[in-house]
Amino acid sequence: MDTLFAPPGERWQAVSPKLRTLRRLLLVSWLGVLGLASSIVLIVLVAWWIGVLLLVVVGAVLLWGWWLIGRNWQSWGYAEREDDLLVTHGVMFKTLVVVPYGRMQFVDVTAGPLDRKFGIAKLQLHTATPASDAEIPGLTPEEAAQLRDRLAALGEARAAGL
The missing domain is CATH 2.30.29.30 (Pleckstrin-homology domain (PH domain)/Phosphotyrosine-binding domain (PTB))
Incomplete structure (x- = not known):
């Protein structure tokens, strides 16, 4: 940790890993469900490739969010x-x-x-x-x-x- 934001010599307590798990579950629940539903609608009603493209984008955002939540949890x-x-x-x-x-x-x-x-x-x-x-x-x-x-x-x- 940077000494400006976490002075050395202190006994730092971390927060529970359950916070990270909860936030990741919420990310997957909301983004995953909405992204999948939107992709299915696009595949059926518009064009299959647009739906597949949306699935790829949602997957990338999910991976990025998963990583960010882990980093944010570690910072507390x-x-x-x-x-x-x-x-x-x-x-x-x-x-x-x-x-x-x-x-x-x-x-x-x-x-x-x-x-x-x-x-x-x-x-x-x-x-x-x-x-x-x-x-x-x-x-x-x-x-x-x-x-x-x-x-x-x-x-x-x-x-x-x-």
Whole structure:
């Protein structure tokens, strides 16, 4: 990792591989089904070669998306430090968010139906400045709950001195 976006010496935690699996399943479900249906309609109603061409394009986009999802999943990480939480992500456009514990107002844990089916949740940190909010997707429910409780306790302890 680039030292600007992932300072060395920190113990970086990765997100669950289930996040990658879920996103790839969604990619194949939506793009694959829509591409196949569109190709069949084009083959039957317009010209067979246009439908086949669309299938080739959809296949290429699926492969590219599969690869991108893997790279994006690898880019997510977080590190707990003494006074703040670091969250980094992004491949092309890298982001590092530093959230001081004393600035946190509240911590959310959310999980939609598919997230729950795959056993993952998203932790959202809220501060007074929306630009410094951070989220960590793809945490196991246990990890999300433990992190939420630790961050809430640290936030209360650090905010008490203000």
